[in-house]
Amino acid sequence: MEGSDRGVEKSRMTNFRMDEGRQPLSRKQPIPSSKINPYRMIIILRLAILGLFFHYRLLHPVRDAYGLWLTSVIFEIWFAVSWILDQFPKWYEKEGKPSELASIDVFVSTVDPMKEPPLITANTVLSILTVDYPVDKVACYVSDDGAAMLTFEALSETSEFARKWVPFCKKFNIEPRAPEWYFSQKIDYLTDKVHPTFVRERRAMKREYEEFKVRINGLVATAQKVPEDGWTMQDGTPWPGNCVRDHPGMIQVFLGHSGVCDENGNELPLLVYVSREKRPGFEHHKKAGAMNALIRVSAVLSNAPFLLNVDCDRYINNSKALREAMCFMMDPTSGKKVCCVQFSQRFDGIDRHDRYSNRNVVFFDINMKGLDGIQGPIYVGTGCVFRRQALYGYDAPVTKKPPCKTCICLPKWFFRLCCCFRKNKKTKQKKTAMKLKQREASKQIHVLENIEGESSETSQMKLEKKFGQSPVFIASTLLENGGIPRHSSPTLLLSEAIQVISCGYEDKTEWGKEVGWIYGSVTEDILTGFKMHCHGWRSVCCMPKQPALKGSAPINLSDRLHQVLRWALGSVEIFLSRHCPIWYGYGRGLKWLERFSYINSVVYPWTSIPLLISNYASLIFMAHFISIAATGIHEMQWGGVGIDDWWRNEQFWVIGGASSHHFALFQGLLKVLAGVSASFTVTSKAADDGEFSELFLFKWTSLLIPPTT
Numbered sequence: 063m064e065g066s067d068r069g070v071e072k073s074r075m076t077n078f079r080m081d082e083g084r085q086p087l088s089r090k091q092p093i094p095s096s097k098i099n100p101y102r103m104i105i106i107l108r109l110a111i112l113g114l115f116f117h118y119r120l121l122h123p124v125r126d127a128y129g130l131w132l133t134s135v136i137f138e139i140w141f142a143v144s145w146i147l148d149q150f151p152k153w154y155e156k157e158g159k160p161s162e163l164a165s166i167d168v169f170v171s172t173v174d175p176m177k178e179p180p181l182i183t184a185n186t187v188l189s190i191l192t193v194d195y196p197v198d199k200v201a202c203y204v205s206d207d208g209a210a211m212l213t214f215e216a217l218s219e220t221s222e223f224a225r226k227w228v229p230f231c232k233k234f235n236i237e238p239r240a241p242e243w244y245f246s247q248k249i250d251y252l253t254d255k256v257h258p259t260f261v262r263e264r265r266a267m268k269r270e271y272e273e274f275k276v277r278i279n280g281l282v283a284t285a286q287k288v289p290e291d292g293w294t295m296q297d298g299t300p301w302p303g304n305c306v307r308d309h310p311g312m313i314q315v316f317l318g319h320s321g322v323c324d325e326n327g328n329e330l331p332l333l334v335y336v337s338r339e340k341r342p343g344f345e346h347h348k349k350a351g352a353m354n355a356l357i358r359v360s361a362v363l364s365n366a367p368f369l370l371n372v373d374c375d376r377y378i379n380n381s382k383a384l385r386e387a388m389c390f391m392m393d394p395t396s397g398k399k400v401c402c403v404q405f406s407q408r409f410d411g412i413d414r415h416d417r418y419s420n421r422n423v424v425f426f427d428i429n430m431k432g433l434d435g436i437q438g439p440i441y442v443g444t445g446c447v448f449r450r451q452a453l454y455g456y457d458a459p460v461t462k463k464p465p466c467k468t469c470i471c472l473p474k475w476f477f478r479l480c481c482c483f484r485k486n487k488k489t490k491q492k493k494t495a496m497k498l499k500q501r502e503a504s505k506q507i508h509v510l511e512n513i514e515g516e517s518s519e520t521s522q523m524k525l526e527k528k529f530g531q532s533p534v535f536i537a538s539t540l541l542e543n544g545g546i547p548r549h550s551s552p553t554l555l556l557s558e559a560i561q562v563i564s565c566g567y568e569d570k571t572e573w574g575k576e577v578g579w580i581y582g583s584v585t586e587d588i589l590t591g592f593k594m595h596c597h598g599w600r601s602v603c604c605m606p607k608q609p610a611l612k613g614s615a616p617i618n619l620s621d622r623l624h625q626v627l628r629w630a631l632g633s634v635e636i637f638l639s640r641h642c643p644i645w646y647g648y649g650r651g652l653k654w655l656e657r658f659s660y661i662n663s664v665v666y667p668w669t670s671i672p673l674l675i676s677n678y679a680s681l682i683f684m685a686h687f688i689s690i691a692a693t694g695i696h697e698m699q700w701g702g703v704g705i706d707d708w709w710r711n712e713q714f715w716v717i718g719g720a721s722s723h724h725f726a727l728f729q730g731l732l733k734v735l736a737g738v739s740a741s742f743t744v745t746s747k748a749a750d751d752g753e754f755s756e757l758f759l760f761k762w763t764s765l766l767i768p769p770t771t
Contacts (some may be wrong), residue, residue: 068417137664163198164392165366165544166384166447169356171349172374173207175285180216181278182375182614185240187217189378191224191331192231192239192315195386197398201318201332201364209303209337211287211293214314216278217335221316223274224333225324230267233380234260237608240377241271243410254571259566261755311339311563313359313556322486332364338563346565346648349508350579350586357453358562359577361535362555367544371449376444376613379408383610387447390602398459401452401599404438405445406430408609411617419714421707428701429605429659436655438601440663441591445611449599449701454539455576456529458598460650528572534558582639585632590659598651605642620763622714634730637664667723667730 071448119138124131169191171176183204190202205215231239234257238244244267255639292304302311315321318332336356340346347354353371355377360366368391380386387403430439452458484556524534534555539548546555561567568574574581580589591601604610616622636642652660690712698708 158398166368167201167360167366169371170204175210175212178374184220185242186377187220189240192228194381197329197331203356204336205356207351208311211301215281229324229326238493269759311560312337339565343564344565347581355563359559361538362559365538365544365546367450373444376611379612380608380610386606392615401449401594403447403602403604405610406605408612409615410612416710419710422709423703424711427703428697434603437653439603440488441587443587452594452599530567532562571610583632583635596647596652623722626718629724630723631665631730634726639733667726670719
């Protein structure tokens with residue numbers, strides 16, 4: 063009997079959550095009847111008294127001062143009518159407050175500050191801290207996987223400058239909110255700015271930013287000369303990250319949690335520096351491992367139900383970008399099944415002709431749009447908002463399909479007969495239907511439901527095997543809507559956060575296998591998105607009119623080819639692994655057309671072989687070229703892509719196919735079959751030495767041999 067009552071209560075809670083999830087983002091809240099009904103009774107009583115009053119006034123006119131009496135009666139009637147009209151808005155339910163936006167944790171990843179300039183990283187962080195979103199619902203975590211003191215000091219300077227920059231951005235509602243790109247705009251910055259102090263404050267803020275740049279560049283200049291004894295901090299103690307491959311975990315909270323406020327005394331978003339522990343003999347899994355460390359740290363310190371990851375050179379160009387993503391994530395009908403919202407990538411500093419196809423608009427404006435109609439776009443590694451529960455490896459919630467709609471061409475009496483015929487059948491199957499409804503509705507809507515019916519000890523062991531030994535982190539995974547306990551000790555949370563970024567935390571767990579960013583390829587983004595789609599989730603492509611994010615792209619051909627080589631090598635690794643979409647994930651939630659797109663993403667480097675052979679069969683492939691051109695014309699028409707962008711994409715596909723893809727095949731086979739790993743150079747991000755200063759700079763690389771010969 064107790065188990066039956068628990069099942070009924072569980073069903074009620076499930077239905078409540080489902081009903082709550084179907085509610086719109088903004089809705090009317092009825093006033094409780096215990097409050098509104100007495101008010102209505104008083105209004106009715108007052109109306110009755112008012113009627114009696116006018117009855118007396120009209121039947122007893124003042125004969126000696128008839129004009130004065132008539133005037134006073136007219137005014138009294140006017141006041142009465144005015145009062146009655148004033149009661150109409152108060153008679154019914156009032157407009158309630160809009161549903162609160164969910165919290166978001168933003169991840170910024172960086173490795174080498176000498177190749178990823180701290181000024182660019184600082185601009186990215188500043189654009190995050192100034193987003194148009196409640197400050198108590200935004201947290202920014204910066205992962206320094208190189209344990210560089212330069213990155214730490216630059217972030218400290220950034221947090222100080224943010225105290226002035228954040229209120230300036232929000233006061234004047236400027237766009238974009240990365241200062242380097244805002245002040246470099248060649249537009250009339252006075253457009254739509256009517257505040258009388260704008261020009262003066264803008265000029266002062268520009269001076270502040272120039273001084274900030276001088277301080278950052280001074281830190282970079284100092285970092286060029288590494289002391290023999292290593293770096294020391296301001297208090298004289300050695301910097302813990304002097305040995306990049308052997309150092310403890312480091313966490314520093316710079317802003318937020320009602321600590322440091324802006325210059326107006328307002329709260330600022332949470333800003334946290336994180337450098338995970340590294341020790342010899344432990345595999346660190348590069349960027350994927352750093353992202354998983356951020357998942358755990360953020361779960362302990364803020365535990366937002368949604369995450370946004372960006373590279374250090376991808377600044378938020380649209381301050382409302384997070385709200386754009388929440389429109390999909392919090393959609394009452396389909397939002398529960400959305401695992402991620404992928405923003406299209408847009409770039410600054412690309413030459414007008416885009417010689418090396420850096421914009422990649424063919425992929426984002428054609429391929430991604432097409433996938434959005436199937437099961438969603440592929441995760442491209444940056445600029446993506448995730449649902450935390452999806453990254454934890456859970457299946458998408460199972461929703462009951464709506465009843466089939468009947469054809470309107472049939473007469474209504476036909477459906478009445480059908481309803482009467484099925485009435486008895488429905489009555490007999492009522493109990494069975496209720497059981498099925500409870501079973502379907504309860505599938506992973508809440509994490510706690512996966513472990514009900516088992517002993518708490520067994521459940522705890524399963525969770526520890528999946529997520530690791532941290533009780534605080536495990537407790538956070540059970541909260542579908544995120545958040546941390548109100549009275550949690552900051553000291554306890556920080557010590558727990560240090561534990562979850564230790565180098566041995568992931569041992570004998572499912573991190574990198576079923577949980578978080580998936581290991582096994584240098585293109586961990588493809589694997590991670592593929593696993594989530596296999597769990598039945600769908601993704602969404604978001605392309606707002608004002609680009610959500612912008613970033614820098616490699617300017618010269620050598621850097622571009624190395625970038626394509628890294629992507630192609632990752633595809634080869636996936637093709638030769640057990641996660642290859644050709645044979646992995648059948649019988650699960652991946653749709654067939656979505657599978658084809660993943661197959662295409664891992665087999666394209668192999669086209670380098672026929673691409674090279676095609677040089678000797680030009681006549682045979684001429685007809686094939688014509689068909690490709692015809693296909694491209696149609697794609698350009700419905701994708702809205704210009705012929706110049708399309709041609710640059712095709713042109714660079716040949717260059718990359720004849721070089722980077724070919725090398726990726728060779729290196730991928732060596733790595734998978736012989737265990738020989740290839741070393742990669744982090745793509746250089748251009749600083750402020752000139753917009754196209756490296757466009758025609760020739761950098762020698764072996765990848766240039768095939769296309770130039």
